[in-house]
Amino acid sequence: MTNPLLKSTSTILGIESSCDDTSASVIQNGEIRSNIISSQEIHRKYGGVVPELASRAHQSHIIPVINEALETAKVSKKDLDAIAVTQGPGLMGSLIVGLNTAKGLAMSLGIPLIGVNHLRAHVSALQIENKIEYPMLCLLVSGGHTQLILQHNENDAEIMGSTIDDAVGEAFDKGSKIMGLGYPGGPVIAKLAEKGNRDFHTFPDSQTKDLDFSFSGIKTSLLYWLRKELEINSEFLNEYREDICASYEKSLVNMLLKRVKKALKIHNVKSLGLVGGVSANRLLRNEMKEMGNRHNLQVYIPSFEYCTDNAAMIAKAGEQNHTPELNLYL
Ligand code: KG4
């Protein structure tokens, strides 16, 4: 479905600034022409995103990032038909930078401003490269959210399960912090896990009702187990770092897959989707593909550049307009 605000052919600038990535993208008649992402290195030394620093970094990055997105796409501001911007959820100080920049630009150009839901945009990322077969069961895994979504069609979705505490991305990030490995934790743990033994240790899954998730227990379990082992051998972490990462990653992936498997027993779907920053995880990507094969389902997973936060997914969602109630008419 195309956004009724737009002509059948359209050029949209997407802007994303909900957390610590400043991104701008141009989509033209359904095709991504540029997707510029500027990641903020400053948070690494703090082991997590510092909201005030994120907001300040967005302020200095946003105009150069937008200009680069336009230049790469070879379009000028006057070629734009609309601007799509992340309206939420996210860090307020970060969101405001993208929203105000987008609003000022849209007003000066006299074009519509489309507010986009960040989570819905992660799902829209799948449509950049695929024509989806519905109904689709989509696992959304990011730094702030973990959801199992039953997508009946492009516009109609139901949330079947959510985390009751931490998101799975947070479990990667906090686990990494406990091990002193840095931020963001997911890619660091995944890299070390490649050389480790996944069966070195099994972390217990939390009991949750229905299709809900819980990830706060596994992080605490890692902390206490490491403390205990370090009392016996102070070099435990240095000696077994790769094995610990591999076991932690495997346990997190299994916790996700268990719920997907359970959902597939309840809901009859034609395809499986995997979106959000944690969908960049190779083990999870492979396991989802295998699950799809076993159930004879099509599996959609975005290319790496559309997994973690990016403005291409915002531009795509703006083009489709899934969330008309968020539209900000000028
Ligand atoms: O979607 P995203 O970019 O931002 C949010 O909307 O939260 O997701 C960021 C999350 C972080 O927790 C990061 O550690 C995780 O995605 N992540 C990964 C990998 N790459 C990023 N987690 C596991 N394996 C990865 N390869």
Ligand code: ZN
């Ligand atoms: Zn995200």
